[in-house]
Amino acid sequence: MSAMADLPLLRVRDVAVYYGTTLGCRDVGFDLWPGEVLGVVGESGSGKTTLLNCLSASLPPARGLIEYQARPGEMVDLYGLSESQRRRLQRTEWGIVHQHPRDGLRLGVSAGANVAERLMALGERHYGRIRQTAEDWLRKVEIDVGRIDHRPDTFSGGMQQRLQIARNLVIEPRLIFMDEPTGGLDVSVQARLLDLLRQLVHELNLSALIVTHDLAVVRLLAQRLIVMYRGEIVEAGLTDQVLDDPQHPYTQLLVSAVLQP
Amino acid sequence: MPEPLISVRGLNKSFTLHNQGGVVLPVLRNIDCDVYPGECVALQGVSGAGKSTLLRSLYANYKPQAGQIRVRHGAGWVDMVVAEAREILAVRRHTLGYVSQFLRAVPRVPAVDVVAEPLRLQGVSASQASQRAERMLARLRIPQRLWSLAPSTFSGGEQQRVNIARGFVVDYPVLLLDEPTAALDSANRLIVVDLIQEAKARGAAVVGIFHDQAVRDAVASRIFEVERCESAV
Incomplete structure (x- = not known):
């Protein structure tokens, strides 16, 4: 194995975030490896979304180090970069899927434009190619191509969420952050979305960080799991090991509270 | 004597x-146990003695407090603990x-893809993986009309056979089997016995729990007794 293959994509050490004097999260450390899907679970208010915002360069930590493998073999300090360099990473190498699709879509422009916009931000100018790629992605996320010129506010919640995923994956990002990607969707739509995400993660060899409170979602998507409680990581490991043999009192409570259909 | 493929000490x-x-x-x-290439070790013990716990620990699905579980991986060893x-x-x-x-099936994923997935994870091409998955489904007598359907709607026995196909589609050096024949009729049990014998013949180390006496007698090279721990500390 080469030295390059032995560096994580994201390296997080001793990160803490505070809102004034209120704790967001602290003592957070882990590595995210290329091609790996990492789940973050915990109750509401446990610091999951705070952590995600911090890692995706939207909320500076009070303390700690977040490094990103910007080029093969080269780790850069995320918050040591300039604002414009961070924005560039977000635009060209990352995807951020919000819990509410309305936060991640532009409702005033067509579905096709929502997808095309990301490509154009990367410098693609050829109209035919842009249109073709947008159509391909709508098909991939199972949205009728006939809806390409419709605005997303005429779509159902599940369609909006799939469009948001298409908008993020069209640039073939190296890293994707997802905040409750299946939250608020009905169960049959969730299953479809999960299946789609599984396929795409595998096809594109993506790394992903998925924040959720849904243990079934992480069991299906994530190889590794972090459990957060009151702003701290209380347990981390292989997903099936953490869910089937939880060690920490909070994880045991979380796992035993799930209703088995 | 060849080296073992699994070596458990003080677990x-x-x-x-x-x-x-x-x-x-x-x-x-304090479990000690070695499993050698080409043998099948059947775990035996009363219900609750810890047979499944041992098997799940070998797979690192459970996290032991002490001891070693060394597995031969490529040219080296990995301690799963x-x-x-x-x-x-x-x-x-x-x-x-x-x-x-039990099969933990992903909704909407066709049986053939469920079976092909371990091959895909090893980097086998989609078409080759599908072909091998189809051969394994056919061997386990899953009707062809079901291959493209998600197994969540299958009968218990069909689901278990999809699960077995998924486990045997790759020639793993080490196989762990938790009651692989529990929901099967006698004809299908024989197919699974054959698969286990073939795995042994190619040099795999097999550890299994088999409640079915006839299956156990047919496949086990030896018995490993798991004894119930008496007192709660």
């Missing part, structure tokens, strides 16, 4: 129930197959 596993008064349930105490998550995942991908009692 201890207990469960602490933090939300039920911190009760500690000791299950495995202390290995990093991504090392364990690599061992599971290439070395260690596991057939559980």
Whole structure:
């Protein structure tokens, strides 16, 4: 194995975030490896979304180090970069899927434009190619191509969420952050979305960080799991090991509270 | 004598129930066991003795408190008790197959893809993986009309056979089998017995729980007795 293959994509050490004097999260450390899907679970208010915002360069930590493998073999300090360099990473190498699709879509422009916009931000100018790629992605996320010129506010919640995923994956990002990607969707739509995400993660060899409170979602998507409680990581490991043999009192409570259909 | 493919030393596993008064349930105490290429070790013991706990610990699905579980992985050894998550995942991908009692199927994924997935994770092309998956489904007598359907709607026996096909589609050096024939009729049991015999013949080390006496007699090279830990500490 080469030295390059032995560096994580994201390296997080001793990160803490505070809102004034209120704790967001602290003592957070882990590595995210290329091609790996990492789940973050915990109750509401446990610091999951705070952590995600911090890692995706939207909320500076009070303390700690977040490094990103910007080029093969080269780790850069995320918050040591300039604002414009961070924005560039977000635009060209990352995807951020919000819990509410309305936060991640532009409702005033067509579905096709929502997808095309990301490509154009990367410098693609050829109209035919842009249109073709947008159509391909709508098909991939199972949205009728006939809806390409419709605005997303005429779509159902599940369609909006799939469009948001298409908008993020069209640039073939190296890293994707997802905040409750299946939250608020009905169960049959969730299953479809999960299946789609599984396929795409595998096809594109993506790394992903998925924040959720849904243990079934992480069991299906994530190889590794972090459990957060009151702003701290209380347990981390292989997903099936953490869910089937939880060690920490909070994880045991979380796992035993799930209703088995 | 060849080297073992699994070597267990001083294995201890207990469960602490933090939300039920911190009760500690000791299950495995000082287990030593080696499994060699070409043999099938059948775990035996009364219900609750810890057979499944041992099998799940070997797969790193459960986390033992002490001891070693060394698995031969490529040219080296990996201790499943202390290995990093991504090392364990690599061992599971290439070395260690596991057939559980129940299929945990992803909604909407066709049976043929469920079976092909372990091959895809090893980097086998989609078309080759599908072909091998189809051969395995046919061998386990899953009707062809079901191959493109998601197994969540299949009968219990059909689901278990899909699960077995998934476990045997890759020639893993080490196989862990948790009651692989529990929901099968006698004709299908014989097919599974054949698969296990073939795995042994190609040099795989097999560890299994077989409640069916006839199956156990047919496949087991020897019996490993798992004894119930008596007292709660």
